[in-house]
Amino acid sequence: MTENTKSQTIISSSPEKLSLLGWNESFESTAAAADLNGRIARVISVQRNLFLVGDGQEEWLCAPSGRVLKSNNGDYPVTGDWVCANETVVTAVLPRSNILSRAEAGSRYSRNGSITREQPIAANIDTVLIVCGLDRDFNLRRLERYLTLVYNCGLNPVIVLTKADLHDDPEQYVMEVESIAFGVPVILSSMQDERGRSELECYLGQGMTAAMIGSSGAGKSTLANMLYGNDIQATRTVSSSVGKGRHTTTTRELIRMPQGGLLMDNPGIREIAFHEDGHGIENSFADIQELAENCRFADCSHGHEPGCAVLQAVESGELAPERLESYRKMKRELDYLSMRRNKSADRVEKERWKDITMLIRNMKK
Numbered sequence: 001m002t003e004n005t006k007s008q009t010i011i012s013s014s015p016e017k018l019s020l021l022g023w024n025e026s027f028e029s030t031a032a033a034a035d036l037n038g039r040i041a042r043v044i045s046v047q048r049n050l051f052l053v054g055d056g057q058e059e060w061l062c063a064p065s066g067r068v069l070k071s072n073n074g075d076y077p078v079t080g081d082w083v084c085a086n087e088t089v090v091t092a093v094l095p096r097s098n099i100l101s102r103a104e105a106g107s108r109y110s111r112n113g114s115i116t117r118e119q120p121i122a123a124n125i126d127t128v129l130i131v132c133g134l135d136r137d138f139n140l141r142r143l144e145r146y147l148t149l150v151y152n153c154g155l156n157p158v159i160v161l162t163k164a165d166l167h168d169d170p171e172q173y174v175m176e177v178e179s180i181a182f183g184v185p186v187i188l189s190s191m192q193d194e195r196g197r198s199e200l201e202c203y204l205g206q207g208m209t210a211a212m213i214g215s216s217g218a219g220k221s222t223l224a225n226m227l228y229g230n231d232i233q234a235t236r237t238v239s240s241s242v243g244k245g246r247h248t249t250t251t252r253e254l255i256r257m258p259q260g261g262l263l264m265d266n267p268g269i270r271e272i273a274f275h276e277d278g279h280g281i282e283n284s285f286a287d288i289q290e291l292a293e294n295c296r297f298a299d300c301s302h303g304h305e306p307g308c309a310v311l312q313a314v315e316s317g318e319l320a321p322e323r324l325e326s327y328r329k330m331k332r333e334l335d336y337l338s339m340r341r342n343k344s345a346d347r348v349e350k351e352r353w354k355d356i357t358m359l360i361r362n363m364k365k
């Protein structure tokens with residue numbers, strides 16, 4: 001393909017209109033470098049094997065092309081992706097600036113040694129809003145997992161505490177969350193008095209994309225409606241709120257907001273499972289990371305070693321034991337994932353047996 005036709009490909013969708021969906025110069029140069037053929041559009045939502053794509057002017061449904069279908073998992077379009085499409089088919093997925101993904105539910109328990117399957121949630125995201133209700137949903141340990149997940153993907157988290165109206169002094173929860181989420185903005189919101197609206201609007205300016213994650217019932221769709229100024233997303237009704245484990249939202253969808261940006265509503269997450277180690281823990285547990293610099297051993301696990309600065313901080317009351325416990329659990333999970341990635345499952349298994357044999361031998365001594 002000549003330079004000329006390449007640039008024509010891109011012009012066939014109007015860049016000004018595309019910018020309404022978050023298109024910018026950075027995507028433009030990625031697209032120019034790729035060998036593309038078709039019209040550029042963004043995936044607005046995925047419905048089974050069909051993609052609703054839009055270019056700022058119109059929206060249409062496409063099926064993936066054979067090539068896209070055959071390509072490996074990572075190339076399969078997800079909501080938020082920039083793609084090349086004609087009237088009926090998505091022909092290519094543009095390189096992503098980032099992807100928010102986790103392990104497929106249940107897959108981390110798979111015992112056959114296979115790598116956990118990645119479940120992409122969204123692509124090309126500027127901010128991830130971790131939505132947590134100030135009701136039974138509120139859980140610092142869960143928030144730590146969400147933060148690690150988001151940092152693992154190299155993304156920017158913002159914590160939104162919904163249902164602030166349920167408390168006389170919701171600020172105390174903000175302080176609690178701030179004590180485990182250093183430097184992360186924590187925003188209180190309520191559908192009753194539109195608290196948090198202006199703070200949240202900072203993440204929804206022209207061309208910006210924010211994605212919401214959180215448990216089912218946390219109030220994500222309610223928040224979307226509040227920010228939109230109209231009921232565009234269905235929310236859980238009081239009568240169905242007794243039905244446990246029901247997800248009100250079932251599709252991942254990008255909503256074009258009146259503020260000029262895009263907001264992605266998501267179904268609730270049941271299990272926050274990591275699919276690989278992206279060193280997110282270094283950000284989500286920066287306090288422990290810093291303390292660990294003073295541990296006697298460089299590879300200290302902060303469990304039993306002498307001269308452990310982290311354990312000392314727990315003893316002196318500087319660090320909550322639950323937080324250390326949460327860190328150690330996540331660290332083990334992530335270490336396991338990276339080990340599995342680096343070695344074949346077979347080798348891992350062999351070594352495990354070697355360790356066990358050694359252990360038994362030592363015990364007999």
Ligand SMILES: Nc1nc2c(ncn2[C@@H]2O[C@H](COP(=O)(O)OP(=O)(O)OP(=O)(O)O)[C@@H](O)[C@H]2O)c(=O)[nH]1
Pocket residue numbers: 162163164165166189190191192214215216217218219220221222223234235236237238241246247248249250266267268269
């Ligand atoms: N009191 C109070 N209730 C709220 C608030 N926000 C949401 N709720 C209630 O919480 C319930 C769940 O809200 P949804 O917005 O449907 O929750 P969701 O996170 O979208 O849930 P899924 O779509 O299942 O993931 C509904 O009954 C809402 O009315 C709030 O600010 N205050």
Ligand SMILES: [Mg+2]
Pocket residue numbers: 220221222234235248249265266267
């Ligand atoms: Mg919802």
Ligand SMILES: [Zn+2]
Pocket residue numbers: 292295296300301302303305307308309310311
């Ligand atoms: Zn230590």
